[in-house]
Amino acid sequence: MDIPKNHPRYESLLLREKIKDCLKEGVLSEVGIAAHGRGEAFDYLLGEKTTEEADKAIKAAAIMICKAETPVISVNGNIACLVPGEIVQLSKIVPLKIEINLFYRTYEREIKIKKRLEKYGATTILGIGENANESIPGLDSLRGKVSEEGIFNSDVVIVPLEDGDRALALKKMGKKIIAIDLNPFSRTSLCSDITIVDNVVRAMPKLIEEIKKFKDKRIEECIEFDNSENIRKSIEIMKNNLIHWEEKINER
Numbered sequence: 001m002d003i004p005k006n007h008p009r010y011e012s013l014l015l016r017e018k019i020k021d022c023l024k025e026g027v028l029s030e031v032g033i034a035a036h037g038r039g040e041a042f043d044y045l046l047g048e049k050t051t052e053e054a055d056k057a058i059k060a061a062a063i064m065i066c067k068a069e070t071p072v073i074s075v076n077g078n079i080a081c082l083v084p085g086e087i088v089q090l091s092k093i094v095p096l097k098i099e100i101n102l103f104y105r106t107y108e109r110e111i112k113i114k115k116r117l118e119k120y121g122a123t124t125i126l127g128i129g130e131n132a133n134e135s136i137p138g139l140d141s142l143r144g145k146v147s148e149e150g151i152f153n154s155d156v157v158i159v160p161l162e163d164g165d166r167a168l169a170l171k172k173m174g175k176k177i178i179a180i181d182l183n184p185f186s187r188t189s190l191c192s193d194i195t196i197v198d199n200v201v202r203a204m205p206k207l208i209e210e211i212k213k214f215k216d217k218r219i220e221e222c223i224e225f226d227n228s229e230n231i232r233k234s235i236e237i238m239k240n241n242l243i244h245w246e247e248k249i250n251e252r
């Protein structure tokens with residue numbers, strides 16, 4: 001479908017087209033569309049732009065990723081659909097491992113996602129078929145499957161759009177978790193060490209830029225970062241937007 005560039009929801013409609021195509025391709029599961037819709041609603045409340053708080057979280061995340069020993073990005077259908085190029089770029093510049101980790105795991109979909117990432121230049125992709133040979137304690141067998149070379153032995157896991165149960169189980173294993181999640185109330189957001197409340201399509205390129213900056217400087221850098229405070233401020237931004245829209249209605 002041709003979306004007119006001057007449409008007020010142009011970017012959002014473009015993403016919907018991508019989601020639709022990925023569903024057809026089999027990269028995305030049907031429930032992935034529902035997850036996207038929940039994200040859209042929160043993005044609307046956020047004002048559909050990267051906030052100052054998200055920028056702070058991205059900077060803290062970049063430092064944590066650069067200092068990690070065995071960082072991994074956990075990839076599901078939604079992010080393989082929306083930011084395949086950025087996943088591969090991130091894996092090369094850090095470097096870090098890519099692991100496919102699906103809530104609705106089927107071998108067929110693992111292969112579809114692998115092919116999509118390979119098209120964007122990925123070479124090693126973990127978590128496919130027999131490679132998911134370990135399990136996260138406390139989860140049922142299918143949802144708990146992970147790769148020993150990847151998430152199982154990682155110290156930092158980036159989980160864009162992760163399910164709350166799994167994020168909590170990873171946290172219990174002692175991992176440091178970086179989430180990118182538009183829903184500041186989700187269990188994933190609340191249990192993570194760093195929560196980037198932003199759309200993955202905006203946050204991932206910024207995260208890559210921050211990592212490049214950090215690497216160029218080659219100096220030890222620490223920033224103070226309080227995740228609860230950051231989430232609280234993101235909620236406040238949404239609240240203020242709601243108040244603003246309410247006032248506009250009252251003015252009519």
Ligand code: ATP
Pocket residue numbers: 035036037038039040042078082161162163164165180181182183185186187188189198199200201
């Ligand atoms: P939890 O299971 O952690 O309590 P949840 O039920 O809200 O949270 P899920 O439905 O399991 O979360 O996962 C999808 C999450 O991903 C949603 O919170 C949604 O807001 C978020 N999300 C969807 N699309 C995007 C996107 N493009 N960028 C960032 N976050 C997104």
Ligand code: MG
Pocket residue numbers: 163164
């Ligand atoms: Mg959930």
